[in-house]
Amino acid sequence: MAVIIFIIAAIFLFFSRMSSALDYKWGWDAIPSYFFFLDDATGKLKANILVKGFATTVKLSFWATLLGFLLGTISGVMGAKGSFEQRFVSRTYVETIRNIPSLVLVIIFYYFVSSQFLDALYLDQWLRSSSQTVQQIVGFLFSEPGQINAFISAVIALGIYEGAYVSEIVRGGIISIPDGQWEAAWSIGLSRQKTFLLVILPQTFRRVAFPLAGQFISTIKDSAIVSVISIQELTFQGMELMAATFLTFEIWITITFLYFILTFSLSRSVAFLEKKYALK
Numbered sequence: 512m513a514v515i516i517f518i519i520a521a522i523f524l525f526f527s528r529m530s531s532a533l534d535y536k537w538g539w540d541a542i543p544s545y546f547f548f549l550d551d552a553t554g555k556l557k558a559n560i561l562v563k564g565f566a567t568t569v570k571l572s573f574w575a576t577l578l579g580f581l582l583g584t585i586s587g588v589m590g591a592k593g594s595f596e597q598r599f600v601s602r603t604y605v606e607t608i609r610n611i612p613s614l615v616l617v618i619i620f621y622y623f624v625s626s627q628f629l630d631a632l633y634l635d636q637w638l639r640s641s642s643q644t645v646q647q648i649v650g651f652l653f654s655e656p657g658q659i660n661a662f663i664s665a666v667i668a669l670g671i672y673e674g675a676y677v678s679e680i681v682r683g684g685i686i687s688i689p690d691g692q693w694e695a696a697w698s699i700g701l702s703r704q705k706t707f708l709l710v711i712l713p714q715t716f717r718r719v720a721f722p723l724a725g726q727f728i729s730t731i732k733d734s735a736i737v738s739v740i741s742i743q744e745l746t747f748q749g750m751e752l753m754a755a756t757f758l759t760f761e762i763w764i765t766i767t768f769l770y771f772i773l774t775f776s777l778s779r780s781v782a783f784l785e786k787k788y789a790l791k
Contacts, residue, residue, distance in 0.1 A: 578670025583677020
């Protein structure tokens, strides 16, 4: 209760100071129209810039999380139980990526990797020449044809960045499994490979499930950096709105609230699952 009262008091003080000291004229009445608008031609309610940005953030975070999980799992296994060469590759990947700012990594992938490889695939041109149904499916799952190369580039950059942290979580989980688990599996005739896949890996993921969930939540927050390469996610749309309307505080408070809803709901879900399925 003390924390809640403190937060409410801080918010009230902020709005009071903005109105009195800076003589700031609040324009909250304009914000709802940036979520949905009524199309005059069809008479239907359509999603506006903030809803589209929120959806792009969700899609970007989902695919980056999936890629980061795959890369991190492979690297973690190599780092924990691989050969010397595999451990060296895993260690090099983790130490290199973790010591490069995420913003720098996104820019490198966009201006160097994307321009050299993704453009050569002509994926955007193929999408433009595809049927309307294909474009709608790809747009729903990923992005529209004009943004597909930048979107994939952002997903790869974020996935590689998050994968380095996932790698250490998975590696630590594998190492934490007692040697007795290996010996017990071998005693009943399981091979080394089957022991790892059927005995060690399931226990590992149960041990590291909640640290992984926390890392995936951070992916949502890290996704804001791709606004620098003009991905039309939530932060980018917020900057565009601010420049067009000059509703600086209203826009950024709204953007903050949307990020909070997304991350807080996930964190509470993780906390519920952690309490329900906690290791005894």
